[in-house]
Amino acid sequence: MKKHSKKRDAILECVRSTTSHPGADWVYAQLKPEIPDLSLGTVYRNLAAFKQEGVIASVGTVKGIERFDATTEPHAHFICDSCSAVIDVEGIDPPEKLCEQVGCGCAKSCVLIFNGVCSQCVQNL
Amino acid sequence: MKKHSKKRDAILECVRSTTSHPGADWVYAQLKPEIPDLSLGTVYRNLAAFKQEGVIASVGTVKGIERFDATTEPHAHFICDSCSAVIDVEGIDPPEKLCEQVGCGCAKSCVLIFNGVCSQCVQNL
DNA sequence: CTAAGTGCAAAATATTTGCACGATC
DNA sequence: GATCGTGCAAATATTTTGCACTTAG
Numbered sequence: 307m308k309k310h311s312k313k314r315d316a317i318l319e320c321v322r323s324t325t326s327h328p329g330a331d332w333v334y335a336q337l338k339p340e341i342p343d344l345s346l347g348t349v350y351r352n353l354a355a356f357k358q359e360g361v362i363a364s365v366g367t368v369k370g371i372e373r374f375d376a377t378t379e380p381h382a383h384f385i386c387d388s389c390s391a392v393i394d395v396e397g398i399d400p401p402e403k404l405c406e407q408v409g410c411g412c413a414k415s416c417v418l419i420f421n422g423v424c425s426q427c428v429q430n431l
Numbered sequence: 432m433k434k435h436s437k438k439r440d441a442i443l444e445c446v447r448s449t450t451s452h453p454g455a456d457w458v459y460a461q462l463k464p465e466i467p468d469l470s471l472g473t474v475y476r477n478l479a480a481f482k483q484e485g486v487i488a489s490v491g492t493v494k495g496i497e498r499f500d501a502t503t504e505p506h507a508h509f510i511c512d513s514c515s516a517v518i519d520v521e522g523i524d525p526p527e528k529l530c531e532q533v534g535c536g537c538a539k540s541c542v543l544i545f546n547g548v549c550s551q552c553v554q555n556l
Numbered sequence: 557c558t559a560a561g562t563g564c565a566a567a568a569t570a571t572t573t574g575c576a577c578g579a580t581c
Numbered sequence: 582g583a584t585c586g587t588g589c590a591a592a593t594a595t596t597t598t599g600c601a602c603t604t605a606g
Binding site: 366367370382384386393394395396397398400401404405407408409410411412413414415416417418419420421422423424425427428 | 491492495507509511518519520521522523525526529530532533534535536537538539540541542543544545546547548549550552553
Binding site: 432434435436437454455456471472475476479495496497 | 569570571572573579580581
């Protein structure tokens with residue numbers, strides 16, 4: 307049976323409160339001042355659990371760090387090669403319908419990611 | 432100036448000789464018997480260099496391991512959640528044309544990945 | 557009370573890097 | 582002989598885990 311926990315709630319709330327698609331360390335850094343006795347291990351454990359339950363989704367690993375998304379509706383992402391920002395792409399969705407046409411197995415979901423340099427980084431070059 | 436090296440050639444050849452989209456450790460394991468004085472660091476260094484040069488492409492990180500693809504032409508992949516196999520998907524290509532429509536930055540490429548359980552793993556369940 | 561959650565630190569994993577040596581141009 | 586490539590091992594970086602303690606149900 308699953309129990310309640312302030313820390314767990316805070317971690318989920320933290321991921322939900324941002325559009326930055328954070329990694330575990332970012333969540334930890336955000337919450338640590340507020341919850342001084344928070345442990346990084348707890349953040350990892352809860353993020354893994356949320357992902358397992360389907361409450362949050364993993365966007366993928368950017369420069370070695372797994373990034374999470376509170377929005378579980380399928381949508382495309384843009385990832386900046388320069389600053390590693392992960393940004394939601396409006397108006398373009400992953401072609402989930404094509405899952406059925408994938409021959410090599412039973413595809414359940416699909417991920418669409420655009421790579422490039424974000425508007426902000428382009429300016430700073 | 433870039434120099435020649437048997438080990439470098441062997442590493443590239445190894446990636447090219449398989450459709451398994453290997454990671455560094457797999458390449459190392461393949462070549463080690465053949466080239467006993469090969470170092471894992473060298474494999475990492477060369478794969479990173481090839482990727483930089485655009486000779487090979489990174490498919491992404493599957494369960495913590497970065498996987499490479501000798502085919503740099505854009506194409507979709509299927510990744511098995513169970514056995515972590517990375518398989519080329521025929522007939523479906525990433526919508527590169529949409530890069531121009533991505534609002535949040537200058538998208539240069541896009542990645543399309545299907546997730547699910549591969550035919551082989553489905554049988555073994 | 558029982559089961560689940562957590563802190564802490566150590567362990568496990570994957571990758572990078574410094575340096576001396578060896579290979580290539 | 583200058584430059585680049587490599588082995589080796591140590592260093593990083595990220596994530597996982599064992600265990601004792603705490604907390605929610």
